[in-house]
Amino acid sequence: MAEVKLYGSWSSPFSHRIEVALKLKGVEYEFISEDVHNKSPLLLKYNPVHKKIPVLVHNGKPICESLVILEYIDETWEEGPSLLPKDPYERAMVRFWAKLLDEKGLPAMLKACLRIGEEQEKAKEESTELLKFLEGTLSGNKFFGGDTIGMVDIVANFMSYWFIIWQELAGLQVLTKEKFPKLGEWMDEYLNSDIIKENLPPKDKLTEYFQARFEATAAANAAAAGGGGLPK
Amino acid sequence: MAEVKLYGSWSSPFSHRIEVALKLKGVEYEFISEDVHNKSPLLLKYNPVHKKIPVLVHNGKPICESLVILEYIDETWEEGPSLLPKDPYERAMVRFWAKLLDEKGLPAMLKACLRIGEEQEKAKEESTELLKFLEGTLSGNKFFGGDTIGMVDIVANFMSYWFIIWQELAGLQVLTKEKFPKLGEWMDEYLNSDIIKENLPPKDKLTEYFQARFEATAAANAAAAGGGGLPK
Structure with a gap:
């Protein structure tokens, strides 16, 4: 074996x-x-x-x-459900969106929650623009992968679960069901799928973990703004 | 058609x-x-x-x-020579190196030539470290793809031709045949392959193009260092 x-x-x-x-x-x-x-x-x-x-x-x-x-x-493991479609053009689209989510999406959404001032505003704008593109690709499909969970859904896991926690901690409302109804439906479908639901880390534990991380970042930001932590 | x-x-x-x-x-x-x-x-x-x-x-x-x-x-176009191998593990290795060259290699090598001071030193170090890893993967093979040109060789085109021009313009010696003999042999093999040789942009024209670009960047750096271009 x-x-x-x-x-x-x-x-x-x-x-x-x-x-x-x-x-x-x-x-x-x-x-x-x-x-x-x-x-x-x-x-x-x-x-x-x-x-x-x-x-x-x-x-x-x-x-x-x-x-x-x-x-x-x-x-x-070809025998299991396919994560990528068979058609070369559809595969290219999956690779395009997965790459975009990974290289631009996650960093922008994390920055939107961790940074302050102008840098934060820029990251919020970048995140919103990306979310609009993603909302547009979900026309009539349950998942990015069509009827079943595929590679883009899996790569976008940070968006449906982690980012929702991050933006709560940061007091932001970048990704909401009101602003992005199709992404909202997708999140519900994804998070309620059996295998996903059974394997996500518990929300309270994850919130606690990132709260500590966000507080440490805020303290570092404040120290940097105050000239290395010295009182002004 | x-x-x-x-x-x-x-x-x-x-x-x-x-x-x-x-x-x-x-x-x-x-x-x-x-x-x-x-x-x-x-x-x-x-x-x-x-x-x-x-x-x-x-x-x-x-x-x-x-x-x-x-x-x-x-x-x-499956009938032509393969750009990726068939074996899933070998394919994963190709994707790993292609991604690294694209996301880290090219930006680091360009920064090493365009930036100044501490930023430049950091980019030179990052480039050198990456080149050491690449040198290590070429054991006994003509190309990264083995006996024939594959996806990693193609993605690494910037290293064999563009970066050599960039480092000449910047007066650097990051990638040399003395420091990286296997990469040196690979560059010769790659640049002398028929299809590559026949299709590269002419070196003098490319040098001229990037010289203008590098000079514009240097002028912008100088203006930024001098407080927006005002004389000090």
């Missing part, structure tokens, strides 16, 4: 992408919890370039970068 | 990736030259999210983002 290990962290949307894909495919795996502030020698050996979770280790061979891992899972 | 159009620019390594892939596959296409400072309405219609070249339009349907386009070309 193949040996599948996932080096990840319970609070990470990147790590969660891989868990969801493996569960959807019905692949048994061992989850190895990494402390992101004190990384294990094995993680550093498996991912010497980025030194980051998630890393999937399949029969001793490591694969890094969540988007790369998702495509590997889809190509390796 | 299928209609293939490429919206690109002669001086862009991103655009050049697509030209090389189409030529390797033997796909006939029409090249539509875009002025990157005055983009055409069609380009903005085809790529409303990023508003950037290259865009491949195949039978009226646009595909954006060079890495996404390369995979589309490989999956659509």
Whole structure:
């Protein structure tokens, strides 16, 4: 039997992408919890370039970068539900949106919640613009993947769950059901799907975790604004 | 017959990736030259999210983002030489390195040549570290793709040609044959391959183009350092 290990962290949307894909495919795996502030020698050996979770280790061979891992899972366990469609043009569209969400979407939405002033306003605008594009792609479909959960839905997990917590903590209303009704319906469908619902980290625990992180960032911002923490 | 159009620019390594892939596959296409400072309405219609070249339009349907386009070309014109291997693990490795070169490599190497002071030193270090990893992956192979040119070689085109021009203009010696002998051999093999050699933009024209761009950046840096261009 193949040996599948996932080096990840319970609070990470990147790590969660891989868990969801493996569960959807019905692949048994061992989850190895990494402390992101004190990384294990094995993680550093498996991912010497980025030194980051998630890393999937399949029969001793490591694969890094969540988007790369998702495509590997889809190509390796073909018998399960497909994460990407078969048609080359549809596959290109999936890769385009997954890349955009990963490279622009997540950083912009996190910045919108963590930064202040002009930087925050810019990140809010960028997030809103991106959300408008995403709202437009959901015409009549339950999921970004059509009738079933696909790679874009999985990559967008941060939007449906993590960002909702982040914007609550930051007191923002960037992504709401009123502003983006189709994305609102998509979030409900996604979060209420069996495999997703059963595997999301508990909301209160995640809120607590990010509250501490957000407070630390706010303190660092204040210290920087006050000239390295010295009273003015 | 299928209609293939490429919206690109002669001086862009991103655009050049697509030209090389189409030529390797033997796909006939029409090249539509875009002025990157005055983009055409069609380009903005085809790529409303990023508003950037290259865009491949195949039978009226646009595909954006060079890495996404390369995979589309490989999956659509299967009869030509493969840009990605067949094995899922090897495919994952190709995607990993292509992504790294695209997202970290090119920006770091460009910054190393365009920025000054501490920012430049940091970008030089980042570039050197990345080059060491790349040197390590070339063990005994002519190309990153093995015996033939593959997706990683194509994505790395900026390194073998553009960066050599950039570092000459900036007076740097980050990537040299002495420091990176395997990358040096790879560059020779790549640049002397028939299809590559015949399609590269002329070195003197490219040097002239980037010299003007580098001088404009230097002037902007000097103006910023001098408080918006006012004499101190």
